[in-house]
Amino acid sequence: MASAARLLQVGRRVVSGWVHTAQAARPNTCEICCKTNVRALSRSAPVAGIFEPDDLKLEPDIPEYPPLKLQMRGYDFVILESYAKYVHGLADSLGLDTDAWAVPARSKDIHTFKPNSTVVDNKYSLKMFERVVQIESVPSPRLPILLEMMRTHAPEGVTINVKESEPEEEEFRYIPDKEMRDLRQQMKVIEDAREERRKK
């Protein structure tokens, strides 16, 4: 039980094994295995000093947008994917750092009823597919060019959203971890029981 608790405390992406924790009584040692973390690869820095180049540019000359997502959604898969490929190639050819992925589709089941009755007339099963192209280090004058080319070549049936990333959308991409969820459920039950005992 203690081991499971420790696993859960450390982070949800840890599947197995220990993780060397930074917080410890003694600095630079791990709580769990008492190993020292310090390993210096080179000892010249304390002796000769650290070299910092003078011409380092911390900011680009032309201001840049934060990482943006070009979200394309549509019910027609063939057209959507063809357009997403085009947009990815377009962003690459404009010299932007691109990354592209598919987001799991959202299904909709639609039943139409005969007038004034509950008899099902038609059943439709639709899927809203989604493709995302993420662009980074976009110089500010270049985004309007990209948007204009995208709009000129957009096919019918594709909705386009240009925005920054949101945490809920990121979460939606991951398949939920059933084991982790069950463990958390158990933990919750135990803690609730403990609290009830304390109250009594």
Add this chain to the structure above:
Amino acid sequence: MATIRVCSALTAVAKRSSHGVLRNYLQLRQSSSGALCTPGQWQLVSAVCLQRQPIITAEKTELEQQYADMMAQMELETSLLSDQELRAIEDKAIEAKRKQQEENETGEGEVEGARVTALDLEDAWEAEAKQFTPAARITEADEKNDQRSVERRLDKPLVLLVKQTLGDKSHWVFPQGPRQEGESMRQAAERVLQNLCGQQVGAQFLGNAPCGFHQYRFPPKASIGTGAKVFFYKAWYKEGDVIPDKENSTDYMWVTFDELSDHCSRPYLKSIGNFLVDL
């Protein structure tokens, strides 16, 4: 036709935007306030290229149509049978079996539950489809050739031209106006659009950087400066009627890129042509 939704945060990347570069230019120039400036100075003018993007996709050319038909035929021939087609084949088999039973006159007459055949379904779907009438590609505005209407050429991008008196003559230009003290070129462009075309016009400006440039000289007699440098800002038209204010702009029209040459002067057209793209 797709519209692109751009979140409002993007239009305000003005922390260290390109208007900073222009600010430095202005400080060097030591320009005075407002529209008037001392002789030997260039007036900074912002203009708005307000575009109504196409609403419907363009018709295919003959070659494109032929190619599309050929590709569709090839795809049909190499594809697997759909559920509907399989159902039609099943229907035929059942029909053949039923006929055989009749011929044999078994007399048992197994009447199966009324089967909805594939053809019945198709007839029902066709009837449903006939109830839907799509909107016309060629609108009223096209027929009347009403150049003030936004619903003119739905398959082409339209751009707003305004009749402005610049100096003593009136010209058909994109709505333009001089930059005033304390504002950036983009802010000047937004103000110019509101003033010249009315408060109702909704536009999505694309970025803080201008998309084009044009310069012209004033007549020396007028002594209001050497000339004007016009910076064009692109904006997508969202909604609203254009109501020109009678002082600066007397008339307006929505034209396609081909029709621009009928109204604009050659040097102006040359500058515009650099950023107007009709693919």
